[in-house]
Amino acid sequence: MISALNQLVDLVEQHLTEETDADVHRLAETIGTTEYHLRRMFSSLAGMPLSEYVRRRRMTVAAADVVRGEDDLLGIAVRYGYGSTEAFGRAFRAVHGAAPREVRRDGGPLRTQPQLRFRLTVEGNTPMDTRLVDRATFRLIGHAARVPLIHEGVNPHIQRHIASLPQQEHLRLKALGDTDPPGLLQVCDDVAPDAAEGSELTYLHGVAVTGSTPAPDDLDAIEVPAGRWAVFRSAGPYPRALQTLWAATATEWFPSNPWRLRPGPSIVAILERAEDFSTATCELWLPVEEG
Structure with missing residues:
Protein backbone atom coordinates (compact mmCIF):
# COMPACT_ATOMS: atom_id res chain seq x y z
CA MET A 1 0.00 0.00 0.00
CA ILE A 2 2.89 2.41 0.70
CA SER A 3 4.18 1.83 -2.83
CA ALA A 4 0.69 2.32 -4.26
CA LEU A 5 0.26 5.64 -2.46
CA ASN A 6 3.61 6.88 -3.76
CA GLN A 7 2.56 5.88 -7.28
CA LEU A 8 -0.59 7.92 -6.72
CA VAL A 9 1.46 10.95 -5.66
CA ASP A 10 3.61 10.60 -8.79
CA LEU A 11 0.44 10.36 -10.90
CA VAL A 12 -0.81 13.64 -9.42
CA GLU A 13 2.47 15.36 -10.30
CA GLN A 14 2.27 14.15 -13.89
CA HIS A 15 -1.26 15.50 -14.34
CA LEU A 16 -1.38 18.73 -12.36
CA THR A 17 -2.96 20.55 -15.29
CA GLU A 18 -5.47 17.77 -16.06
CA GLU A 19 -8.27 15.88 -14.40
CA THR A 20 -6.92 12.74 -12.72
CA ASP A 21 -10.05 10.76 -11.76
CA ALA A 22 -9.85 8.33 -14.68
CA ASP A 23 -6.12 7.83 -14.10
CA VAL A 24 -6.68 7.14 -10.40
CA HIS A 25 -9.23 4.47 -11.34
CA ARG A 26 -6.78 2.87 -13.79
CA LEU A 27 -3.96 2.97 -11.24
CA ALA A 28 -6.15 1.22 -8.66
CA PHE A 42 -4.73 8.30 1.12
CA SER A 43 -7.12 10.45 3.12
CA SER A 44 -6.46 8.57 6.36
CA LEU A 45 -2.66 8.62 6.07
CA ALA A 46 -2.18 12.06 4.47
CA GLY A 47 -4.63 13.81 6.77
CA MET A 48 -6.47 15.32 3.80
CA PRO A 49 -8.57 13.96 0.93
CA LEU A 50 -6.88 13.35 -2.41
CA ARG A 56 -3.01 22.44 -3.03
CA ARG A 57 -0.31 21.04 -5.30
CA ARG A 58 -1.95 22.59 -8.38
CA MET A 59 -2.08 26.02 -6.71
CA THR A 60 1.49 25.65 -5.44
CA VAL A 61 2.80 25.11 -8.95
CA ALA A 62 0.43 27.73 -10.40
CA ALA A 63 1.79 30.31 -7.95
CA ALA A 64 5.18 30.13 -9.67
CA ASP A 65 3.50 31.02 -12.98
CA VAL A 66 1.64 33.88 -11.32
CA VAL A 67 4.77 35.36 -9.75
CA ARG A 68 6.81 34.88 -12.93
CA GLY A 69 4.37 37.18 -14.72
CA GLU A 70 5.05 35.93 -18.24
CA ASP A 71 1.41 34.93 -18.92
CA ASP A 72 -1.88 36.69 -18.27
CA LEU A 73 -4.02 35.33 -15.45
CA LEU A 74 -6.69 33.93 -17.80
CA GLY A 75 -4.06 31.89 -19.63
CA ILE A 76 -2.77 30.51 -16.32
CA ALA A 77 -6.32 29.74 -15.17
CA GLY A 89 -8.89 33.16 -8.12
CA ARG A 90 -11.21 31.48 -5.61
CA ALA A 91 -9.13 28.29 -5.63
CA PHE A 92 -5.90 30.29 -5.42
CA ARG A 93 -7.10 32.40 -2.49
CA ALA A 94 -8.36 29.31 -0.63
CA VAL A 95 -4.81 27.90 -0.67
CA HIS A 96 -2.62 31.01 -0.42
CA GLY A 97 -4.88 33.43 1.42
CA ALA A 98 -4.41 36.12 -1.25
CA ALA A 99 -5.67 36.80 -4.77
CA PRO A 100 -3.42 36.07 -7.80
CA ARG A 101 -3.16 39.80 -8.63
CA GLU A 102 -1.98 40.56 -5.10
CA VAL A 103 0.63 37.81 -5.22
CA ARG A 104 1.81 38.95 -8.65
CA ARG A 105 2.20 42.49 -7.33
CA ASP A 106 3.73 41.69 -3.93
CA GLY A 107 5.43 38.32 -4.50
CA GLY A 108 3.40 36.70 -1.74
CA PRO A 109 2.09 35.51 0.61
CA LEU A 110 2.46 31.93 -0.60
CA ARG A 111 1.61 28.71 1.22
CA THR A 112 3.44 25.84 -0.40
CA GLN A 113 2.16 22.28 -0.36
CA PRO A 114 5.25 20.05 -0.60
CA GLN A 115 5.02 16.87 -2.63
CA LEU A 116 4.04 14.04 -0.31
CA ARG A 117 6.15 10.93 0.06
CA PHE A 118 4.88 8.00 2.11
CA ARG A 119 7.48 6.00 4.02
CA LEU A 120 7.28 2.85 6.07
CA THR A 121 7.86 3.27 9.81
CA VAL A 122 7.91 0.57 12.45
CA GLU A 123 4.69 0.74 14.44
CA GLY A 124 2.12 -1.76 15.60
CA ASN A 125 3.74 -2.53 18.94
CA THR A 126 0.22 -2.49 20.45
CA PRO A 127 -1.84 -5.50 19.26
CA MET A 128 -5.24 -4.64 17.75
CA ASP A 129 -8.21 -6.65 19.02
CA THR A 130 -9.81 -7.68 15.73
CA ARG A 131 -12.01 -10.43 14.33
CA LEU A 132 -13.40 -11.17 10.86
CA VAL A 133 -17.11 -11.92 10.50
CA ASP A 134 -19.07 -13.17 7.49
CA ARG A 135 -22.62 -11.85 7.54
CA ALA A 136 -25.69 -12.61 5.50
CA THR A 137 -27.84 -9.71 4.31
CA PHE A 138 -29.20 -7.63 7.16
CA ARG A 139 -30.91 -4.29 7.66
CA LEU A 140 -30.15 -1.22 9.77
CA ILE A 141 -33.26 0.60 10.96
CA GLY A 142 -33.64 3.79 12.96
CA ILE A 162 -29.72 11.89 18.97
CA ALA A 163 -30.86 14.39 21.64
CA SER A 164 -33.97 15.16 19.59
CA LEU A 165 -35.23 11.60 20.09
CA PRO A 166 -37.33 10.98 23.23
CA GLN A 167 -36.03 8.46 25.75
CA GLN A 168 -38.83 6.00 24.98
CA GLU A 169 -37.72 5.93 21.34
CA HIS A 170 -34.24 4.73 22.34
CA LEU A 171 -35.87 1.93 24.35
CA ARG A 172 -38.17 1.07 21.45
CA LEU A 173 -35.27 0.86 19.00
CA LYS A 174 -33.23 -1.31 21.34
CA ALA A 175 -36.14 -3.75 21.64
CA LEU A 176 -36.38 -4.01 17.84
CA GLY A 177 -32.75 -5.13 17.35
CA ASP A 178 -32.48 -8.87 16.72
CA THR A 179 -29.01 -9.49 15.24
CA ASP A 180 -25.38 -8.38 15.43
CA PRO A 181 -23.96 -5.78 15.74
CA PRO A 182 -25.71 -5.61 19.12
CA GLY A 183 -27.51 -2.76 20.83
CA LEU A 184 -27.99 0.83 19.71
CA LEU A 185 -25.70 1.63 16.81
CA GLN A 186 -23.97 4.66 15.31
CA VAL A 187 -24.09 4.14 11.55
CA CYS A 188 -22.31 6.26 8.93
CA ASP A 189 -23.28 5.68 5.29
CA ASP A 190 -22.85 7.43 1.94
CA VAL A 191 -19.42 8.75 3.00
CA ALA A 192 -17.49 10.27 0.09
CA PRO A 193 -14.45 8.17 -0.93
CA ASP A 194 -12.14 11.03 0.06
CA ALA A 195 -13.90 11.38 3.45
CA ALA A 196 -13.22 15.12 3.41
CA GLU A 197 -13.82 17.10 6.58
CA GLY A 198 -17.17 18.85 6.23
CA SER A 199 -18.50 16.58 3.47
CA GLU A 200 -21.99 15.23 4.14
CA LEU A 201 -22.85 11.69 5.16
CA THR A 202 -25.93 9.83 6.30
CA TYR A 203 -25.94 9.17 10.04
CA LEU A 204 -28.40 6.63 11.40
CA HIS A 205 -29.14 6.07 15.07
CA GLY A 206 -30.68 2.63 15.22
CA VAL A 207 -30.26 -1.11 15.43
CA ALA A 208 -29.49 -4.14 13.26
CA VAL A 209 -32.23 -6.56 12.25
CA THR A 210 -32.26 -9.65 10.06
CA GLY A 211 -33.10 -9.24 6.39
CA SER A 212 -36.53 -10.77 6.93
CA THR A 213 -37.50 -8.48 9.83
CA ARG A 228 -17.28 -9.84 5.29
CA TRP A 229 -16.64 -7.40 8.13
CA ALA A 230 -13.55 -6.54 10.14
CA ALA A 250 -5.55 2.86 8.17
CA THR A 251 -1.98 3.25 9.42
CA GLU A 252 -1.45 -0.23 10.87
CA TRP A 253 -4.12 -2.84 10.18
CA PHE A 254 -4.92 -2.44 6.47
CA PRO A 255 -1.28 -2.04 5.34
CA SER A 256 -0.30 -5.26 7.15
CA ASN A 257 -3.30 -7.44 6.26
CA PRO A 258 -4.62 -8.80 2.93
CA TRP A 259 -7.92 -6.89 3.16
CA ARG A 260 -9.26 -3.65 1.74
CA LEU A 261 -12.31 -1.52 2.41
CA ARG A 262 -15.37 -2.09 0.27
CA PRO A 263 -18.28 0.36 -0.09
CA GLY A 264 -20.80 0.12 2.70
CA PRO A 265 -21.73 1.63 6.06
CA SER A 266 -19.36 1.80 9.00
CA ILE A 267 -20.99 0.80 12.26
CA VAL A 268 -20.10 1.56 15.87
CA ALA A 269 -21.66 -0.51 18.65
CA ILE A 270 -21.34 0.84 22.19
CA LEU A 271 -20.86 -2.24 24.39
CA GLU A 272 -20.30 -0.50 27.72
CA ARG A 273 -20.06 3.13 28.78
CA ALA A 274 -19.73 5.37 31.79
CA GLU A 275 -22.90 7.13 32.92
CA ASP A 276 -21.57 10.47 31.62
CA PHE A 277 -20.21 8.82 28.44
CA SER A 278 -16.66 9.97 29.28
CA THR A 279 -15.37 6.45 28.64
CA ALA A 280 -16.73 3.58 26.57
CA THR A 281 -15.98 0.15 25.16
CA CYS A 282 -16.89 0.07 21.48
CA GLU A 283 -16.84 -2.20 18.46
CA LEU A 284 -16.10 -0.69 15.06
CA TRP A 285 -17.47 -2.71 12.12
CA LEU A 286 -15.92 -2.00 8.71
CA PRO A 287 -16.95 -3.73 5.45
CA VAL A 288 -13.92 -5.44 3.85
CA GLU A 289 -12.98 -7.73 0.99
CA GLU A 290 -9.82 -9.53 -0.02
CA GLY A 291 -7.23 -7.12 -1.35
Whole structure:
Protein backbone atom coordinates (compact mmCIF):
# COMPACT_ATOMS: atom_id res chain seq x y z
CA MET A 1 0.00 0.00 0.00
CA ILE A 2 2.89 2.41 0.70
CA SER A 3 4.18 1.83 -2.83
CA ALA A 4 0.69 2.32 -4.26
CA LEU A 5 0.26 5.64 -2.46
CA ASN A 6 3.61 6.88 -3.76
CA GLN A 7 2.56 5.88 -7.28
CA LEU A 8 -0.59 7.92 -6.72
CA VAL A 9 1.46 10.95 -5.66
CA ASP A 10 3.61 10.60 -8.79
CA LEU A 11 0.44 10.36 -10.90
CA VAL A 12 -0.81 13.64 -9.42
CA GLU A 13 2.47 15.36 -10.30
CA GLN A 14 2.27 14.15 -13.89
CA HIS A 15 -1.26 15.50 -14.34
CA LEU A 16 -1.38 18.73 -12.36
CA THR A 17 -2.96 20.55 -15.29
CA GLU A 18 -5.47 17.77 -16.06
CA GLU A 19 -8.27 15.88 -14.40
CA THR A 20 -6.92 12.74 -12.72
CA ASP A 21 -10.05 10.76 -11.76
CA ALA A 22 -9.85 8.33 -14.68
CA ASP A 23 -6.12 7.83 -14.10
CA VAL A 24 -6.68 7.14 -10.40
CA HIS A 25 -9.23 4.47 -11.34
CA ARG A 26 -6.78 2.87 -13.79
CA LEU A 27 -3.96 2.97 -11.24
CA ALA A 28 -6.15 1.22 -8.66
CA GLU A 29 -6.97 -1.53 -11.17
CA THR A 30 -3.29 -1.90 -12.13
CA ILE A 31 -2.15 -2.45 -8.54
CA GLY A 32 -5.06 -4.78 -7.74
CA THR A 33 -7.14 -2.60 -5.45
CA THR A 34 -10.17 -0.32 -5.78
CA GLU A 35 -10.32 3.44 -6.25
CA TYR A 36 -12.54 3.61 -3.16
CA HIS A 37 -9.93 1.90 -0.97
CA LEU A 38 -7.03 3.87 -2.49
CA ARG A 39 -8.73 7.21 -1.84
CA ARG A 40 -9.75 6.26 1.71
CA MET A 41 -6.23 5.12 2.60
CA PHE A 42 -4.73 8.30 1.12
CA SER A 43 -7.12 10.45 3.12
CA SER A 44 -6.46 8.57 6.36
CA LEU A 45 -2.66 8.62 6.07
CA ALA A 46 -2.18 12.06 4.47
CA GLY A 47 -4.63 13.81 6.77
CA MET A 48 -6.47 15.32 3.80
CA PRO A 49 -8.57 13.96 0.93
CA LEU A 50 -6.88 13.35 -2.41
CA SER A 51 -8.95 16.11 -4.02
CA GLU A 52 -7.63 18.65 -1.49
CA TYR A 53 -4.03 17.53 -2.01
CA VAL A 54 -4.43 17.88 -5.79
CA ARG A 55 -5.84 21.40 -5.34
CA ARG A 56 -3.01 22.44 -3.03
CA ARG A 57 -0.31 21.04 -5.30
CA ARG A 58 -1.95 22.59 -8.38
CA MET A 59 -2.08 26.02 -6.71
CA THR A 60 1.49 25.65 -5.44
CA VAL A 61 2.80 25.11 -8.95
CA ALA A 62 0.43 27.73 -10.40
CA ALA A 63 1.79 30.31 -7.95
CA ALA A 64 5.18 30.13 -9.67
CA ASP A 65 3.50 31.02 -12.98
CA VAL A 66 1.64 33.88 -11.32
CA VAL A 67 4.77 35.36 -9.75
CA ARG A 68 6.81 34.88 -12.93
CA GLY A 69 4.37 37.18 -14.72
CA GLU A 70 5.05 35.93 -18.24
CA ASP A 71 1.41 34.93 -18.92
CA ASP A 72 -1.88 36.69 -18.27
CA LEU A 73 -4.02 35.33 -15.45
CA LEU A 74 -6.69 33.93 -17.80
CA GLY A 75 -4.06 31.89 -19.63
CA ILE A 76 -2.77 30.51 -16.32
CA ALA A 77 -6.32 29.74 -15.17
CA VAL A 78 -7.06 27.77 -18.34
CA ARG A 79 -3.74 25.93 -18.11
CA TYR A 80 -4.70 24.59 -14.67
CA GLY A 81 -8.22 23.55 -15.66
CA TYR A 82 -10.28 26.61 -14.70
CA GLY A 83 -12.71 28.22 -17.10
CA SER A 84 -12.38 31.75 -15.74
CA THR A 85 -10.06 33.95 -13.71
CA GLU A 86 -12.77 34.16 -11.06
CA ALA A 87 -12.87 30.39 -10.49
CA PHE A 88 -9.07 30.23 -10.52
CA GLY A 89 -8.89 33.16 -8.12
CA ARG A 90 -11.21 31.48 -5.61
CA ALA A 91 -9.13 28.29 -5.63
CA PHE A 92 -5.90 30.29 -5.42
CA ARG A 93 -7.10 32.40 -2.49
CA ALA A 94 -8.36 29.31 -0.63
CA VAL A 95 -4.81 27.90 -0.67
CA HIS A 96 -2.62 31.01 -0.42
CA GLY A 97 -4.88 33.43 1.42
CA ALA A 98 -4.41 36.12 -1.25
CA ALA A 99 -5.67 36.80 -4.77
CA PRO A 100 -3.42 36.07 -7.80
CA ARG A 101 -3.16 39.80 -8.63
CA GLU A 102 -1.98 40.56 -5.10
CA VAL A 103 0.63 37.81 -5.22
CA ARG A 104 1.81 38.95 -8.65
CA ARG A 105 2.20 42.49 -7.33
CA ASP A 106 3.73 41.69 -3.93
CA GLY A 107 5.43 38.32 -4.50
CA GLY A 108 3.40 36.70 -1.74
CA PRO A 109 2.09 35.51 0.61
CA LEU A 110 2.46 31.93 -0.60
CA ARG A 111 1.61 28.71 1.22
CA THR A 112 3.44 25.84 -0.40
CA GLN A 113 2.16 22.28 -0.36
CA PRO A 114 5.25 20.05 -0.60
CA GLN A 115 5.02 16.87 -2.63
CA LEU A 116 4.04 14.04 -0.31
CA ARG A 117 6.15 10.93 0.06
CA PHE A 118 4.88 8.00 2.11
CA ARG A 119 7.48 6.00 4.02
CA LEU A 120 7.28 2.85 6.07
CA THR A 121 7.86 3.27 9.81
CA VAL A 122 7.91 0.57 12.45
CA GLU A 123 4.69 0.74 14.44
CA GLY A 124 2.12 -1.76 15.60
CA ASN A 125 3.74 -2.53 18.94
CA THR A 126 0.22 -2.49 20.45
CA PRO A 127 -1.84 -5.50 19.26
CA MET A 128 -5.24 -4.64 17.75
CA ASP A 129 -8.21 -6.65 19.02
CA THR A 130 -9.81 -7.68 15.73
CA ARG A 131 -12.01 -10.43 14.33
CA LEU A 132 -13.40 -11.17 10.86
CA VAL A 133 -17.11 -11.92 10.50
CA ASP A 134 -19.07 -13.17 7.49
CA ARG A 135 -22.62 -11.85 7.54
CA ALA A 136 -25.69 -12.61 5.50
CA THR A 137 -27.84 -9.71 4.31
CA PHE A 138 -29.20 -7.63 7.16
CA ARG A 139 -30.91 -4.29 7.66
CA LEU A 140 -30.15 -1.22 9.77
CA ILE A 141 -33.26 0.60 10.96
CA GLY A 142 -33.64 3.79 12.96
CA HIS A 143 -33.65 7.56 12.56
CA ALA A 144 -31.37 9.00 9.85
CA ALA A 145 -30.10 12.52 9.17
CA ARG A 146 -27.63 14.16 6.79
CA VAL A 147 -24.71 15.62 8.79
CA PRO A 148 -21.24 17.01 8.00
CA LEU A 149 -18.21 14.80 8.65
CA ILE A 150 -16.01 15.86 11.59
CA HIS A 151 -12.79 13.90 12.12
CA GLU A 152 -11.91 14.86 15.71
CA GLY A 153 -14.01 15.39 18.81
CA VAL A 154 -17.74 15.06 19.29
CA ASN A 155 -19.88 15.85 16.24
CA PRO A 156 -22.47 18.38 17.50
CA HIS A 157 -24.79 17.71 14.55
CA ILE A 158 -24.99 14.04 15.51
CA GLN A 159 -25.40 14.99 19.16
CA ARG A 160 -28.38 17.19 18.32
CA HIS A 161 -29.91 14.47 16.17
CA ILE A 162 -29.72 11.89 18.97
CA ALA A 163 -30.86 14.39 21.64
CA SER A 164 -33.97 15.16 19.59
CA LEU A 165 -35.23 11.60 20.09
CA PRO A 166 -37.33 10.98 23.23
CA GLN A 167 -36.03 8.46 25.75
CA GLN A 168 -38.83 6.00 24.98
CA GLU A 169 -37.72 5.93 21.34
CA HIS A 170 -34.24 4.73 22.34
CA LEU A 171 -35.87 1.93 24.35
CA ARG A 172 -38.17 1.07 21.45
CA LEU A 173 -35.27 0.86 19.00
CA LYS A 174 -33.23 -1.31 21.34
CA ALA A 175 -36.14 -3.75 21.64
CA LEU A 176 -36.38 -4.01 17.84
CA GLY A 177 -32.75 -5.13 17.35
CA ASP A 178 -32.48 -8.87 16.72
CA THR A 179 -29.01 -9.49 15.24
CA ASP A 180 -25.38 -8.38 15.43
CA PRO A 181 -23.96 -5.78 15.74
CA PRO A 182 -25.71 -5.61 19.12
CA GLY A 183 -27.51 -2.76 20.83
CA LEU A 184 -27.99 0.83 19.71
CA LEU A 185 -25.70 1.63 16.81
CA GLN A 186 -23.97 4.66 15.31
CA VAL A 187 -24.09 4.14 11.55
CA CYS A 188 -22.31 6.26 8.93
CA ASP A 189 -23.28 5.68 5.29
CA ASP A 190 -22.85 7.43 1.94
CA VAL A 191 -19.42 8.75 3.00
CA ALA A 192 -17.49 10.27 0.09
CA PRO A 193 -14.45 8.17 -0.93
CA ASP A 194 -12.14 11.03 0.06
CA ALA A 195 -13.90 11.38 3.45
CA ALA A 196 -13.22 15.12 3.41
CA GLU A 197 -13.82 17.10 6.58
CA GLY A 198 -17.17 18.85 6.23
CA SER A 199 -18.50 16.58 3.47
CA GLU A 200 -21.99 15.23 4.14
CA LEU A 201 -22.85 11.69 5.16
CA THR A 202 -25.93 9.83 6.30
CA TYR A 203 -25.94 9.17 10.04
CA LEU A 204 -28.40 6.63 11.40
CA HIS A 205 -29.14 6.07 15.07
CA GLY A 206 -30.68 2.63 15.22
CA VAL A 207 -30.26 -1.11 15.43
CA ALA A 208 -29.49 -4.14 13.26
CA VAL A 209 -32.23 -6.56 12.25
CA THR A 210 -32.26 -9.65 10.06
CA GLY A 211 -33.10 -9.24 6.39
CA SER A 212 -36.53 -10.77 6.93
CA THR A 213 -37.50 -8.48 9.83
CA PRO A 214 -39.99 -5.82 8.65
CA ALA A 215 -39.09 -2.20 9.41
CA PRO A 216 -41.80 -0.01 10.98
CA ASP A 217 -43.05 2.61 8.53
CA ASP A 218 -41.84 5.54 10.65
CA LEU A 219 -38.19 4.38 10.62
CA ASP A 220 -35.46 4.82 8.02
CA ALA A 221 -33.75 1.68 6.73
CA ILE A 222 -30.39 0.84 5.16
CA GLU A 223 -30.15 -2.48 3.32
CA VAL A 224 -26.77 -4.12 3.94
CA PRO A 225 -25.73 -6.82 1.44
CA ALA A 226 -24.01 -10.03 2.47
CA GLY A 227 -20.27 -9.75 2.97
CA ARG A 228 -17.28 -9.84 5.29
CA TRP A 229 -16.64 -7.40 8.13
CA ALA A 230 -13.55 -6.54 10.14
CA VAL A 231 -14.57 -5.88 13.74
CA PHE A 232 -12.23 -3.82 15.95
CA ARG A 233 -12.61 -3.16 19.67
CA SER A 234 -11.59 -0.02 21.55
CA ALA A 235 -11.85 0.97 25.20
CA GLY A 236 -11.04 4.26 26.89
CA PRO A 237 -11.92 7.96 26.73
CA TYR A 238 -14.85 8.59 24.42
CA PRO A 239 -14.75 9.51 21.56
CA ARG A 240 -10.93 9.89 21.49
CA ALA A 241 -10.15 6.17 21.85
CA LEU A 242 -12.59 5.31 19.07
CA GLN A 243 -11.16 7.97 16.73
CA THR A 244 -7.62 6.76 17.48
CA LEU A 245 -8.75 3.25 16.55
CA TRP A 246 -10.18 4.55 13.27
CA ALA A 247 -6.79 6.06 12.40
CA ALA A 248 -4.94 2.89 13.42
CA THR A 249 -6.99 0.77 11.02
CA ALA A 250 -5.55 2.86 8.17
CA THR A 251 -1.98 3.25 9.42
CA GLU A 252 -1.45 -0.23 10.87
CA TRP A 253 -4.12 -2.84 10.18
CA PHE A 254 -4.92 -2.44 6.47
CA PRO A 255 -1.28 -2.04 5.34
CA SER A 256 -0.30 -5.26 7.15
CA ASN A 257 -3.30 -7.44 6.26
CA PRO A 258 -4.62 -8.80 2.93
CA TRP A 259 -7.92 -6.89 3.16
CA ARG A 260 -9.26 -3.65 1.74
CA LEU A 261 -12.31 -1.52 2.41
CA ARG A 262 -15.37 -2.09 0.27
CA PRO A 263 -18.28 0.36 -0.09
CA GLY A 264 -20.80 0.12 2.70
CA PRO A 265 -21.73 1.63 6.06
CA SER A 266 -19.36 1.80 9.00
CA ILE A 267 -20.99 0.80 12.26
CA VAL A 268 -20.10 1.56 15.87
CA ALA A 269 -21.66 -0.51 18.65
CA ILE A 270 -21.34 0.84 22.19
CA LEU A 271 -20.86 -2.24 24.39
CA GLU A 272 -20.30 -0.50 27.72
CA ARG A 273 -20.06 3.13 28.78
CA ALA A 274 -19.73 5.37 31.79
CA GLU A 275 -22.90 7.13 32.92
CA ASP A 276 -21.57 10.47 31.62
CA PHE A 277 -20.21 8.82 28.44
CA SER A 278 -16.66 9.97 29.28
CA THR A 279 -15.37 6.45 28.64
CA ALA A 280 -16.73 3.58 26.57
CA THR A 281 -15.98 0.15 25.16
CA CYS A 282 -16.89 0.07 21.48
CA GLU A 283 -16.84 -2.20 18.46
CA LEU A 284 -16.10 -0.69 15.06
CA TRP A 285 -17.47 -2.71 12.12
CA LEU A 286 -15.92 -2.00 8.71
CA PRO A 287 -16.95 -3.73 5.45
CA VAL A 288 -13.92 -5.44 3.85
CA GLU A 289 -12.98 -7.73 0.99
CA GLU A 290 -9.82 -9.53 -0.02
CA GLY A 291 -7.23 -7.12 -1.35
